[in-house]
Amino acid sequence: MKLENKVAIITGGAGGIGFGIATAYVKEGAIVAIVDFNQQAGEVAIEKLKEISPQSIFIQADLSDHLTLPSIVEKVVQTFGKLDILVNNAHASRMKPFEETTKEDLDLSFGTGFYPTFYLMQAALPHLKETKGKVVNFASGAGINGDVNQVSYAAAKEAIRAVTRVAANEWGQYGITCNLISPIAKTPGIEQWAEEHPDFYKAMLSKNPLGRLGDPEKDIGRTAVFLASEDSDYITGQTLMVDGGSIKLR
Incomplete structure (x- = not known):
């Protein structure tokens, strides 16, 4: 039970990687608040999680409405008394060639990915100071490699990597890790x-040496458990490539 009684916020937690992380967390004893725009998917997901972690909750939210983001953190802290872990997973974007990418495409990617990550980190900081908490953000090979047709997504993901490294340097004094x-x-x-x-x-x-796609819970979720547990207390500011060896950072 590596995360016993830890309280975590997971954005985009109603499906895909977010739900995989949420499942891995509750199996390790965490109480999770999954945040998602999709009301129906969120209600289905939280019922599954409550079978393991009855206190866990679903918060329906539009992450592109940036003024409301601090209220997500406040609701979780008011409900559970603390915040230990922030997982910024949600992100929406459109695939287009560079020359066809518009300001609206950039706004969608930054508005659902970068800005929610940034503002939720700001809102969570006072509470993470109290718990010496953990931040787990999401990068992408699209940004690291510069994948074609992914300019808006790649730009936002690299911006997330940048602010995560800055936070790692600034927040280390509080015992907070950001990866x-x-x-x-x-x-x-x-x-x-x-x-x-x-x-x-x-x-x-x-290009994948292991020849398969990762499992959202067993592969990605278990790595997110590690980064949220005391096992990773001496790791911060790092990008972990959980991609079957497709990209090898130097």
Whole structure:
């Protein structure tokens, strides 16, 4: 029970990687607040999680409404008395060639990915100071490699990497660690992308030494457990490539 009685916020927690992390967390004893725009998916997800962690809650929220983001943190702290872990997983974007990418495309990616990560970190900081908490953010090989047709997504993900490293340097004095996961996982979104872009999918898989997509709970979720537990107390500011070896950072 590596996360026993730890309180965690997980954005995008109603499905895919977010739900995989939430499941891995509650199995390790955590109380989770999953945040998602999709009311129906959130209600289904929280019922599954409550079978393991009855105190866990679902918060329906539009993360692009940035003025409301501090209220998410406040609700969790008021409900459970503290905050130990912040996982910024949610992100929406559109795939387009560089020359076709518009301000609206950039606004979508930054508005659902970068800005919620930034503002939730700011709102969570006073509470994470009290618990010597953990921040787990999400990077992407799209940003690290500069994948084609991913300019808006890649830009936002690299911005998230930048502010995570800054926070790691500034917040280390409080015992807070801030790290990133760069994943490849078998999610509904990836499966849809694979159907729409089979050549890109085959090329991605051909560069994976382990020859498979990660499991949202067993592969990505277990890594997120490690980064939220005391086992990672001496790791901060790092990007962990949980991608089957597809990218090897130097």
